[in-house]
Amino acid sequence: VTVPESVGDENEDLTQQEGPQADERSGSAGLEPGQKRVGALLNALAAATRTFLLYDARNDAVKRTLASLLEAFEAALAAASRIRLEVGPFEIFHEGARVYLDRDRERSLAFKLHRDGVRALVFHEGFGQDQLARLLEILSLRYGGIHQHEDDMVTLLWKAGLASLEVIAVEGFAPETGSADDAFRPEGAAPSTYLPEDVDLPLPDTGAEAPPNWLDIEDGTRAVLREQVAAESLPEDCLRLVTLLARGLQDPMEAMPFSEVRPLAEEIRDFLLCAERAPSLVQFIHVLRALAVTPVPWDEERGRGLAEVVASCGTESAVRRLIHTVPASQRKMRPELVEVLDLACPDPFTAVADALAAEEHASGRAIARQLLEHYGQRRAAVLQQRFVESHGRVAADILRSLARLGGEAAAAFLARQCGHPDPEVREEALWHMERRAYSRAQGPALVEAYRRTRGEDRRRVLALIERSRDRLFVEPLAGLVASGVEEPEEAIALAHVVGRLEGPFGLPRWRPWLTPVGRFLRRRLPGSVVQQAAAAAAVAEIPGDEATRLLERALAGAREEARTWMEPLLQERIHGTGRHAA
């Protein structure tokens, strides 16, 4: 445990002036311009580091903070090729002036550095983006809290080997427990004789001695060996470790209970719970399952423990991690993910659906949808139910999965959602409907969707209906016109579609609306102006002279208001701009 230091030696004046929770920073009064720049840089650095605790690194807030930090670094290092910072418990000094102060232990950059033994930092010219990324990573990790790792800020910075950042740290650092009194050390057997006389004996017998000679070793040969301790080989090493420990667990001489290594197994599981490491995760699960097959007398709890660890690879949070870690550039489901879920998850479908609900990134959602499609193949009804229970983006995602399942039922379901009250779902449904072939199962749903939508969405539904060329739509749509659509534009749009779908067969339907009734000066078209305009629009879509004559007669008998709608339709037809120009 790293020491949460006492503040007993703090400058009293500062303590009185500023409360511990305040985000205090030194005022810039009296500072030279260079010091102000460095102060701004440190505040930006502290802010960026904290940002990672609050937001995902891909968040826009992080982007803004990083932009501000890069700018601050460029400004500070452009003005001075070397920036030396002295680190105090809560403050940081530059050229003798305090340029940063924050007493809040959770927020303070100075506190985190000082706690780990850093006493000065020197930034040199050339400290660029790469080194900044590494520094931020280290700082944000050490802001993270739980001190379970074996590194502190100083060792991490040392290991990072930042060429343009010099770290001056105290030797010996803070003791682990912070105890000022060594008397509280553990009483366990001091291993003064822990190495026996026959340590590591017998040594291997290699036969006769053979004097060595100089052998040139190519750089490439060394590089191949070095790769064995590269980060990329860690999953393999984890598997190997688990395999060797599994052997130890089976050894009656050791009588080792699984509980002893379970935390380690869970840590390895957490590491392997990543899309890129899914193949190793599959192997990991196989090792644990194989171990569970043979019960051992010294560990009755083993089977249960192993089963729990295996099951934990398929929980909703595990699935969420698996899909969340898919690189943004890759949106294709890997078969290993399915394999993991099949091995570990009692109900992969539900786990994936839950994970999809929680996932925010597009790439992760894409993977989740594909998994959902995989597991939803035979559970379309359950998937539909899940859709009904969801809303917004999640519902839209599920709908996309449903759309890809195919089949008549899915098509009808999708069509119904074109009139969904949620605009995200509606958009998703329309998008798919516009890109898939029409089937009759969609018919009634599209009419219903037409009724439920307005504006642009309604126009898109109508376009879908028109594209279907299905005359089954004629009666319901014509019925809508007849039942009294209030807006002429809408009635005309509907009638256009009906006219196109029905063709010449539609003339008898519209003739009564366009045939004047009454005698002499009282001859007038029947019905409302909207109905007259709609009838004219429908007839305008019907090819042939008969339709043209009908329109001409109707126009002659129409009132002024109706003529404004009907005249352009006739003109288009006569002068060749309409679909069925004379």
Next chain:
Amino acid sequence: MSAVTTLQARLDEALRLSRRSEERELAAWVRDEGHRLAFLLNGLVRGTRLYDLDNDALEASSREMGETLRGLLERLGVVSLVLVQDQAYVNDVRLRVRPAEQPVIDQLVAELARHDAGGLTFHEALGAEALRRLAFAIAGPAEAGGARGLCERLRVLGDVEVSGRWRFRIGKDDSPGSKRYADVLARAGAALQDTLTRLAARRMPNPLRVRRAVIDLVEGLRDRPERAALAPFTGPAGSQERHPLSVCQLALMLGRSLGLSEAALSDLGVTAMLHDVGYITRPDPGGHALAGARILARQRGFGEAKVRRLLAVLEHHEGYLDMSREDPSPGLVARILHVAEHYDLMVASGADAAPKLTPPAALARMWAGRGSEYDPILLALFAQEMGLYPPGTLVELSDGSAAVVLRAGRSRERFARPVVARLETGKPAGGHAHEDPLAQEEGLSVGRVLDLRSAGPELRSAAEAILRAAVEE
């Protein structure tokens, strides 16, 4: 892609890889559970002043505290409740208390302060009764000896440590440590001893102190790798730290020759320092590898270094090509340790029972196992660093004078012509490292190898003095 976007993408990837165990989630959980633990403890302490220990009034809260503690231990391995002035921390996580709750923390601080204590570290779960007794001890009168007295009283209850009051380490504490190699070695030995002591007491492994020492060693060997080659002869003879320290330095030398980064070297060095830790619980050579892994596996928190360390501890006795084994060769770290360890055991004048050979004989014996027992590339690199007459070898030069090898020539041409220092008994040992008679005197060569152990005491003493001086220079 803009610089910011590139930076953002890099950080995203780096943090994703680093935060393998969802530290943020864990921190939030520790904060909540730690809060519960601190408040329950305070309640128990105050309750024991009002009720007898077997009173039902204390039963529920002590049971709840026991469950909370057990839960924390399961995930963290060790639970440290630390109180600093008006604040409380559990394993580095500061507990957030509302203003109305602050008096509770103040009370707990005051209760422990009466014993001159500032925190409690639980290494194992305690039952309800033990926790009531713990609270009773804290509520009781301050013992003579302050925190130490309280610690003594708690010892019978279980594995609980009491820490002194917390303070900032400033002022004189901040003086940087000496970078003299002898001091670096001494600190490394002390760090190892301290770590072993804690491990022997079944404390949670925390290699941080050893790592700091290893970092100093890496730096100390950066420009003087021959110091490592001399480690088997210049270490603290007879001490338990000699072997691991020597193996550590030899492994670092070999790792550097391989071109490992300093970060990888520090991981390798920590592993080398702890590779035989299994002997703490299993004194037989056959079982100490798994025993060591079992001890080190208690360390919490995932890390690349930890995984490779455990693997190397398990495999460091495996030969390069063991046909009886189903697996491929041991990992790289284990193979490096295998070379370093065997060389050290064969040449060092330790108290162990390994057959002792001169350095050239030891290297020749290992060379015979090149490709079967030892990784051929690693052994070739090791031989490059050591030469035909490894540092520490006592030789008779062709002119009849005795000399000790200080460092290898590190080239094909000088493979059999190392840098040596002539031994002149009765003279001070300084200044020999700059001499190089085999390069300077035409026709001079190594005549034969002498055994340092059977050499006369004066010659031996002179050789050892020169070697020590060579390490120190």
